[in-house]
Amino acid sequence: MDFQPVKGTRDFYPQEMALRNWLAEAWRRVSLRNGFVEFDGPVMEHLDLFRAKSGEEIVSELFSFTDRGGRELALRPEITPTLARMVNARINSLPRPIKWFSIPRLFRAENPQRGRLREFFQWNVDVIGSDDVFPDAECIFTCIDLLAELGLRPEDAIIRIGSRPLTTAMLRKVGVGDDNMEAALAALDKRGRVTPEQFGKSMSELGLSGEATGELCRLQDAKDPSDLLQEGLDGAAGAVGDLLRLRELLETMEAWRFCRFDFSVVRGLAYYTGIVYEVHDAAGRLRAVAGGGRYDNLLEVLGGPAVGATGFGMGDAVLAILLEQAGKLPDLAERLDCFVVTDTDDLLPSVLRLVGGLRRRGVRTDFAARARSLSKLLKEANRRNARYAAIVMDTGRIGLKDLAVGEQADVALDDLLADPAKYFGR
Amino acid sequence: MDFQPVKGTRDFYPQEMALRNWLAEAWRRVSLRNGFVEFDGPVMEHLDLFRAKSGEEIVSELFSFTDRGGRELALRPEITPTLARMVNARINSLPRPIKWFSIPRLFRAENPQRGRLREFFQWNVDVIGSDDVFPDAECIFTCIDLLAELGLRPEDAIIRIGSRPLTTAMLRKVGVGDDNMEAALAALDKRGRVTPEQFGKSMSELGLSGEATGELCRLQDAKDPSDLLQEGLDGAAGAVGDLLRLRELLETMEAWRFCRFDFSVVRGLAYYTGIVYEVHDAAGRLRAVAGGGRYDNLLEVLGGPAVGATGFGMGDAVLAILLEQAGKLPDLAERLDCFVVTDTDDLLPSVLRLVGGLRRRGVRTDFAARARSLSKLLKEANRRNARYAAIVMDTGRIGLKDLAVGEQADVALDDLLADPAKYFGR
Numbered sequence: 001m002d003f004q005p006v007k008g009t010r011d012f013y014p015q016e017m018a019l020r021n022w023l024a025e026a027w028r029r030v031s032l033r034n035g036f037v038e039f040d041g042p043v044m045e046h047l048d049l050f051r052a053k054s055g056e057e058i059v060s061e062l063f064s065f066t067d068r069g070g071r072e073l074a075l076r077p078e079i080t081p082t083l084a085r086m087v088n089a090r091i092n093s094l095p096r097p098i099k100w101f102s103i104p105r106l107f108r109a110e111n112p113q114r115g116r117l118r119e120f121f122q123w124n125v126d127v128i129g130s131d132d133v134f135p136d137a138e139c140i141f142t143c144i145d146l147l148a149e150l151g152l153r154p155e156d157a158i159i160r161i162g163s164r165p166l167t168t169a170m171l172r173k174v175g176v177g178d179d180n181m182e183a184a185l186a187a188l189d190k191r192g193r194v195t196p197e198q199f200g201k202s203m204s205e206l207g208l209s210g211e212a213t214g215e216l217c218r219l220q221d222a223k224d225p226s227d228l229l230q231e232g233l234d235g236a237a238g239a240v241g242d243l244l245r246l247r248e249l250l251e252t253m254e255a256w257r258f259c260r261f262d263f264s265v266v267r268g269l270a271y272y273t274g275i276v277y278e279v280h281d282a283a284g285r286l287r288a289v290a291g292g293g294r295y296d297n298l299l300e301v302l303g304g305p306a307v308g309a310t311g312f313g314m315g316d317a318v319l320a321i322l323l324e325q326a327g328k329l330p331d332l333a334e335r336l337d338c339f340v341v342t343d344t345d346d347l348l349p350s351v352l353r354l355v356g357g358l359r360r361r362g363v364r365t366d367f368a369a370r371a372r373s374l375s376k377l378l379k380e381a382n383r384r385n386a387r388y389a390a391i392v393m394d395t396g397r398i399g400l401k402d403l404a405v406g407e408q409a410d411v412a413l414d415d416l417l418a419d420p421a422k423y424f425g426r
Numbered sequence: 427m428d429f430q431p432v433k434g435t436r437d438f439y440p441q442e443m444a445l446r447n448w449l450a451e452a453w454r455r456v457s458l459r460n461g462f463v464e465f466d467g468p469v470m471e472h473l474d475l476f477r478a479k480s481g482e483e484i485v486s487e488l489f490s491f492t493d494r495g496g497r498e499l500a501l502r503p504e505i506t507p508t509l510a511r512m513v514n515a516r517i518n519s520l521p522r523p524i525k526w527f528s529i530p531r532l533f534r535a536e537n538p539q540r541g542r543l544r545e546f547f548q549w550n551v552d553v554i555g556s557d558d559v560f561p562d563a564e565c566i567f568t569c570i571d572l573l574a575e576l577g578l579r580p581e582d583a584i585i586r587i588g589s590r591p592l593t594t595a596m597l598r599k600v601g602v603g604d605d606n607m608e609a610a611l612a613a614l615d616k617r618g619r620v621t622p623e624q625f626g627k628s629m630s631e632l633g634l635s636g637e638a639t640g641e642l643c644r645l646q647d648a649k650d651p652s653d654l655l656q657e658g659l660d661g662a663a664g665a666v667g668d669l670l671r672l673r674e675l676l677e678t679m680e681a682w683r684f685c686r687f688d689f690s691v692v693r694g695l696a697y698y699t700g701i702v703y704e705v706h707d708a709a710g711r712l713r714a715v716a717g718g719g720r721y722d723n724l725l726e727v728l729g730g731p732a733v734g735a736t737g738f739g740m741g742d743a744v745l746a747i748l749l750e751q752a753g754k755l756p757d758l759a760e761r762l763d764c765f766v767v768t769d770t771d772d773l774l775p776s777v778l779r780l781v782g783g784l785r786r787r788g789v790r791t792d793f794a795a796r797a798r799s800l801s802k803l804l805k806e807a808n809r810r811n812a813r814y815a816a817i818v819m820d821t822g823r824i825g826l827k828d829l830a831v832g833e834q835a836d837v838a839l840d841d842l843l844a845d846p847a848k849y850f851g852r
Contacts, residue, residue, distance in 0.1 A: 003475055003511045003728055006499055009468030011512050014526070017464045033785050035792030035810075037760050038443045042435030042545055043469065043501075043531065044489075049429055063470070063499075065491035068535060073432055073489075075469075085429045086437050095809065099792075100440070105469065105531070109494060119468055134795040145785055252775045253782030302429055334463050349678045356679030359459045359571055366461030366525075369560040383521065384461075 008111070008118030018332035020121065023316055024103050027123040030149050031101040034142040036125060039100045041082035043107075047072040052302055053081045053271065063109045075107035078313065079124050080295070081302065087128055088304030096129030099138070115287050115318045125292075126311030128299070133242050136275045136294060136310050137249035143279060143290060143312055144255045151328040154258050154282070157289060161277040162265035163225075163243055164293065169233035170219045170263070174212040182270055188220070189266040192284075220263045228263075242275060271295045279314070281322050289322055290314035337424045339381035340367040342392040343374050350395045350413065357417040363424050378403075388424070390416070434537070434544030444758035446547065449742055450529050453549040456575050457527040460568040462551060465526045467508035469533075473498040478728055479507045479697065489535045501533035504739065505550050506721070507728065513554055514730030522555030525564070541713050541744045551718075552737030554725070559668050562701045562720060562736050563675035569705060569716055569738055570681045577754040580684050580708070583715060587703040588691035589651075589669055590719065595659035596645040596689070600638040608696055614646070615692040618710075646690045654689075668701060697721045705740070707748050715748055716740035763850045765812035766793040767803035773818045776839065780816060780824070783843040789850050804829075814850065816842070 005011055012020055028038065050058050064074040076082060079102050087098060102124045112118055125142050127135035140159060147157050167188065168181060176184045187202040194202075203213040222228050225243040228236055243261065250256040267276045274294030281289065292312020300306045323329050338358060340351050351367050358365040366384060368377050374391065381389040382403060391399035391408075398416055400423060401408040416423060431437055438446055454464065476484050490500040502508060505528050513524060528550045538544055551568050553561035566585060573583050593614065594607060602610045613628040620628075629639040648654050651669040654662055669687065676682040693702045700720030707715065718738020726732045749755050764784060766777050777793050784791040792810060794803050800817065807815040808829060817825035817834075824842055826849060827834040842849060 003478070003514070004472070005511070006468055006470050006472060006493075006497070007495075009470060011468070011508075011515075012466040013512065013516070014463040014465055017466055020466075021464065029788075032760065033788055033790045035762060035790065037440040038447065039440055040438040040443055040446075042432055042437070043533075044432050044435060044545070046430070046432060052429070063491065063493070065489065067432075067489070069433075071432070082437075085431070086439065088429070089437075090439070107469075119470070130795075132795065141782065141785075148786070249778060252778040254779070255782060334458065336461060352675060352678040353680070356567065356681060359567075360574065362455075362459055364459045364461065369556075369558065 006118075010117060010119065014334070015332070018334065019320065019329070020316065022330070022332055023319065024121070026146065026149055027101070027103055027314075030142060030146045031123075031125060034099075034138070034145060036099045036101040036142070038102060039083070039086065040102050040104060041076070041079060041086060043075055043105065044073045045076055045082060045085075047074045049081045049085060049302070050074055050077065053084075053298065055270075061108055061110065063107050076104065077106055077108045079104040079106070079122070080126070080298065080311070080313075083124070083126060083128075084299050084302045084304065084309075087307075088299055088302060091299075091304055091307070094129075097135060098128040099126075100128070101125045115321055117317060121316040123290075123314040123316075124311060126309065128309045129307055131296065131308035133245045133249065133275070135308075136242075137246055137253070139292060139310055139312055140246070140250060140259070140277060141253050141255050143292075143314065144250075144258045146314070147258060147279070150323060152322070152326060156282055156326045156328075157258070157279055157322060158282055159259045159277050159279050160262035160265045161243070161246070161259055161275065162261070162263045163239045164267070164272045164274060164276050165235050165239040166225075166228060166233060166263060167220075167266055169235060169239075170216060173219070173231070173233055174208060174216045176206060176208070180206045185266050185270075186268060188216075188264070189268050191217075191220075191264055222263055223261065225261060239274075246275060267291055267293055271298055271301075273297060274310070277312070281325070286321060287318050289318045333385055335364070336366055336384050336386040337364040338366075338388045338390050339384050339386035340365060340390045340392065341374070341377035341381065342368075342371050343377070344392075345371045347371070347392045347395065350392045354390060354392065354398070354413055354416065358420060361417070361420045363420050432544075436543060436545065440760070441758070444760065445746065445755070446742065448756070448758055449745065450547070452572065452575055453527070453529055453740075456568060456572045457549075457551060460525075460551075460564070460571060462525045462527040462568070464528060465509070465512065466528050466530060467502070467505060467512060469501055469531065470499045471502055471508060471511075473500045475507045475511060475728070476500055476503065479510075479724065481696075487534055487536065489533050502530065503532055503534045505530040505532070505548070506552070506724065506737070506739075509550070509552060509554075510725050510728045510730065510735075513733075514725055514728060517725075517730055517733070520555075523561060524554040525552075526554070527551045541747055543743060547742040549716075549740040549742075550737060552735060554735045555733055557722065557734035559671045559675065559701070561734075562668075563672055563679070565718060565737055566672070566676060566685070566703060567679050567681050569718075569740065570676075570684045572740070573684065573705070576749060578748070578752060582708055582752045582754075583684070583705055583748060584708055585685045585703050585705050586688035586691045587669070587672070587685055587701065588687070588689045589665045590693070590698045590700060590702050591661050591665040592651075592654060592659060592689060593646075593692055595661060595665070596642060599645070599657070599659055600634060600642045602632060602634070606632045611692050611696075612694060614690070615694050617646075617690055648689055649687065651687060665700075672701060693717055693719055697724055697727075699723060700736070703738070707751070712747060713744050715744045759811055761790070762792055762810050762812040763790040764792075764814045764816050765807035765810050766791060766816045766818065767800070767807065768794075768797050768818040769800050769803070770818075771797045773797070773821065776818045776821045780818065780839055780842065784846060784850075787843070787846045789846050 062074040225240040272293045273296045276293030278288045279290040294310040296308045355367045389401045398411045488500040651666040698719045699722045702719030704714045705716040720736040722734050781793045815827045824837045
């Protein structure tokens, strides 16, 4: 038998795991300082939960199976349906606004591509319980706070902000009916990735003349929401007002420099109802790093009350590529504080006593289980990425060697254990 | 449609999530200070990987499914097969001993019971690449270091240590043949949970007389490995020597007080080859908190070389029950450093500027999005578990109120942003 990992999954060897943990810690730290609290749901849900949100088409994109009780289950492709289910179950006892984040592991039964695997992690940040623009600004600010925390600048990544109601109003204005709306949104979503000819063709298949398509492109390319007020778009005043208010809030919080309006941002998912946005590398070469927006209908669709909701998801794969390209990945190798050695067999019990005591006191410690020549042992200490080598010289004396500068201090074993912070700084 | 979680899975609302994170952080902290590095594998593996380790019987205990390419996949019920697969794939480049830990999410397709769900987390600690007793001592020390780190004492939890070779030698001595060995190990494993009559019956079904069963119980109840040296057990000298050396190592590391020899510890899994152990609540009322031992054949079974391996797994569910019973669960509610408010609409921009600046500087900050009466706002600050309320009084002045003691300082907004650590300690 040949034992290979499943195609499209990842093995996290210690180096890859360190990167995954570093990203998750940044996501968690930024979420908490922005006033969000963490939740998670099960990896598997009833298939119906995803069907109810996304329609029957979603089933072919899921890992699904039937359990021994005959129930149709699926591995979650996103956490938003779970979020809505959990909030609905306690809607009357949770104080609002509900500011929750999560770092779920997600699954999709697709053929793997660069930056798009069958198993991945996604940071999710959501605010539930308010129809105001404040929560949209909160989510976008948190997203920007994360980008800045990781060392990214507006020259590396930007947030393009659009509006679902303005987009559908534009489509209606040029003649797209309700029946074709989803297909038109999907075609619009692809506009930036195809030639103008291909885009024109997809629009003509939806019944739009070349003139109507040109008009649509002109509206889509507006640089400022105010420019759209005189275009006779349904509901434009409210949607434009929301966007202008959003900019005002983010300017006050000194975060707008990462943002720009871009009405070509559509977001594929049918469920968005208001402001929508995507984070892209500034060069526009990669898939979206993050995406989100307002989804005011989802809780109701899943059996709850009508409650405003907004949020975004950020995957780990494209973010890691972007950080690597921007030279922002730090050295993540785990370090030991101390590697304990001896060149004398009889002193191994003192090695063990020191190791046990240091570990109990929080010092990251490992040791060589056999006495050998000091030159070999110091080599091993370096290979283990230790800051200090502790050389046990007799049952009570330690040579504490700083492996960066080479200096060695003579310390009593009991002094080292009495105040390890003095020597190791933790 | 009715949207319920899948039976036997858990929703992690913020309170449960805080406990899960607290446990994972303790597992991670203790692993790192004991010189282990973290890895993880995919949630899904080829079904054959689990078949190869555990036999065809395992299939009925797994969530398995067929992907669109016709491959039989399964959700991992344990991470050891993945560990062996990953180590085998890089066996020639990984320096030994390989000291790895993991905190995987695992799955089993059973009916849920107390402390045993269909989805759970398990801390895994393994050392690969050495046949010595040192790595067994390392793993057991790390397990004890975790128990002590969480505030548990030998009065709360103990590690019962046995030996697979001694157990099989005892069974052989009283007449159990190779054909019945697995069934006899399984029956022995249950001995502590059934009456002596039931145990006698299960042994008689394996062909043992009452006298042979009595002799087996006498051997099993030996208190010290040395007592078994004169019993004519096959390979006893080596196995007893390992146990005595293990005790000596753990005594030197001042950890033996959590341990005792107990030859009735069998561990159900067929793959153990040496020292085995289980952590139990001292009262013996709960399922095992952790279990492990030496498994020297697994890497070879999965297509790799013959390499010594030892390790243990500790689940989250029973540990949480034990900690709760011992009164060792801390208050885990998330705290805000600062909740920013104002009673004047015109000052909301200053609220936002302060909020944005504090968050960027690492201060956990949230705010009231509307101006209201200060008494209502301070109530909200308390409900949000904030240490301080920052009351914006004019565009440049802040009343910083310590919510624990009630004292209020008058601070310039820019001073607060210039040195937040001075006011918030982070």
